[in-house]
Amino acid sequence: MAGFKTTLASVSLLVTLGLAHAPAEHWNGPHTGPDFRHPYGRPELSTATGAAFTSGSGSDSPVATGTASSVGSAACGYPGGGPTATIDVGVLHGTTTSLPAATASINQFLGVPFAKSPPTRFGPPESPQNFSQPINATSWSPACIQQFVYPEAAQLFVNSVFNNPAPPESEDCLYLNVYAPSTPAPADGRAVMFFLYGGSLQFGTAGQITYDGSAFASYEDVIVVTTNYRTNVFGFPTSPELPDTGHNLGFLDQRFALDWVQRNIAQFGGSPKKVTVFGESAGAFSTDALLTSYPRNSTPPFRGAILESGQYSYRPSRSTLPAEPWEQLSAALGCPGNYGSNLTCLRAANASAIKDTIEKQILVFNPIPDNVTLVSSPARRRLSGDIARIPVMGGTNSQEGRIFTVGQTNTTAYLTGLLGANPSNLGEMIATVEAAYPLGQNGLETPYDQIAQVFTEFIFQCPQAKWANDSASIGIPTWRYYFNASFTNTQAYPNLGVYHASELPMVFGTRQEVLRTTQEYALSNAMMSAWATFAKNPSRGPGWNPVSTGQPGTVLVGATAQEIGGQYTGPNGSVLHGSWDLGVWGNRGNVLGSGVTVIPEWEVDYRCELFEPIYELISGTAGS
Ligand SMILES: *[C@@H]1O[C@H](CO)[C@@H](O)[C@H](O)[C@H]1NC(C)=O
């Protein structure tokens, strides 16, 4: 149980607890198999140590990122043969890629500066300088400095699953990536999908193969923007010397990137009025932070939001005291030493030493409510209606918890840690929960299965259901999904099932091709299409019933059914109606589905009421 107290506060972001037991066997992560070849290649990162972003002369060839046809395409914009774009600080030289069976090649502008980089350490993002020379935007920038906490077994495990291949890291990291179809855009501009990665606000980078927006942009005719933002102490320094609004730098980075989109996306054929933010895990948490901090009558720089496996409104525990890890870090590095303060001392410290210390001492830095980037009572704020009034979609995976609970075998002991926030009747509650997840039934064969399913529902699924219900209750068009498919080639470790983050390669169309099944291919295309359908017209939704409409709507019956003209029809051509509103992606019972099947929410949520007292206690929504 070591590590529980320090990390439980961030459990709703993306948990790294419960991994104290080393995974016994080797495994091939999604992108590490010896046969793995990314279908369309990517820029080499191994040499990008931060120097890749000096201005180019403009006369050299860009690096082709894959197929031979990518050089010398019709989109030639500079002598080297790649596309160009003029943004507010200068001229970008990009590159192109073509995907099989796609109608348009994709212009990629990778490593685009959206802020001064490197930023002042522990300081807010600032506008970048103008560039007098063209900017070489042909490869991903390094990741911001990442944190993978000890124990070492946990560190290795999380790295293997979520940081594979490992990118270079640098404080010089405030860059974003644009993936845009090369064909002329409609006069009013294409829809823009702006992605925020997960990683507990401790790690993550836009430069991961999984987040390559080329397939999405190419097959769905949208513009995809993926951005870096600072994490851990570099993104969320809790120093008492910083001003109240100077702690959540990672969120300020995200907002800076969104502002960049407003100013510049038209240069890529995108419409600044058609931006949808989508994020996963801590990226979804960040998205909910945005939603709840834009008041009712404001005009956020986005018009739709998709939250995959994360939200900010319902958490399993309160935050820890924010000042502690900052002081521990200061002490570990001998601060303030000869410096005037801990802040100036840590500003001068070696970044590698900081990284090493926060990893080994498990110093977790959480964002602090500042009422600008993060409100203090998100659930109450939502229920009051005083949040961004834009359509939303959110969902979770059917077995999120399996990756967080590998090696756990003692259900009672585990639940004691997990449900510990409930002060009065913990023993009674554990007994009730254990009884609701009986061993030997509903596929729960082992204590691990049992623990993982409680984790899935308590940490992810039930909070997401409440989030969706709350959004719908204040009149926000809301759609909810449930991802329920797993494939041999997406198992980062044996027997993880439909684990946290496993929907991402499906959504981005970056699932690997080795051992790819027909179901996987079709399901991925269907999900990409639904996400893009939402982004193109958020108030119309992704294609199934909005949450809690109470109105009969068109639903899909049968996994082989297809979407025809926006209507779902069953295998025999019938169109069924019902008030069901949960879109199940993939498997439905014994059917290996490749589309969406709409079911009533209660079928998967019937145990959520068990956890209700805890959510209400922590969110302060009791009685509302
Ligand atoms: C642009 O970056 C790529 C990848 O780092 C590098 O190979 C190429 O030489 C650079 N081009 C210029 C003009 O600097």
Ligand SMILES: *[C@@H]1O[C@H](CO)[C@@H](O)[C@H](O)[C@H]1NC(C)=O
């Ligand atoms: C940067 O260039 C823009 C024009 O693209 C100009 O409006 C702006 O004043 C310049 N900023 C600086 C600091 O030179």
Ligand SMILES: *[C@@H]1O[C@H](CO)[C@@H](O)[C@H](O)[C@H]1NC(C)=O
């Ligand atoms: C600076 O860090 C030390 C630990 O080295 C701590 O004891 C002290 O309280 C910190 N000072 C301030 C002003 O936070």
Ligand SMILES: *[C@@H]1O[C@H](CO)[C@@H](O)[C@H](O)[C@H]1NC(C)=O
């Ligand atoms: C920071 O520490 C690392 C690891 O000890 C070392 O390799 C690097 O040279 C140091 N950087 C500076 C700027 O001193």
Ligand SMILES: *[C@@H]1O[C@H](CO)[C@@H](O)[C@H](O)[C@H]1NC(C)=O
């Ligand atoms: C944020 O707002 C809440 C409620 O209005 C208030 O209690 C809290 O002190 C505020 N926090 C900050 C940092 O301003």
Ligand SMILES: *[C@@H]1O[C@H](CO)[C@@H](O)[C@H](O)[C@H]1NC(C)=O
């Ligand atoms: C499980 O944990 C409980 C509570 O910590 C403990 O009393 C019990 O002995 C453990 N069971 C096994 C089989 O280790």
Ligand SMILES: *[C@@H]1O[C@H](CO)[C@@H](O)[C@H](O)[C@H]1NC(C)=O
């Ligand atoms: C969501 O709302 C429905 C309809 O009111 C309700 O039946 C369900 O229990 C709610 N779900 C949760 C998790 O609160």
Ligand SMILES: *[C@@H]1O[C@H](CO)[C@@H](O)[C@H](O)[C@H]1NC(C)=O
């Ligand atoms: C078509 O399928 C639906 C559900 O699968 C079923 O309810 C309906 O009776 C079928 N219609 C015909 C004409 O077979």
Ligand SMILES: *[C@@H]1O[C@H](CO)[C@@H](O)[C@H](O)[C@H]1NC(C)=O
């Ligand atoms: C999810 O898939 C599993 C395995 O195929 C299946 O047993 C289960 O019924 C599915 N869940 C739902 C809600 O259909």
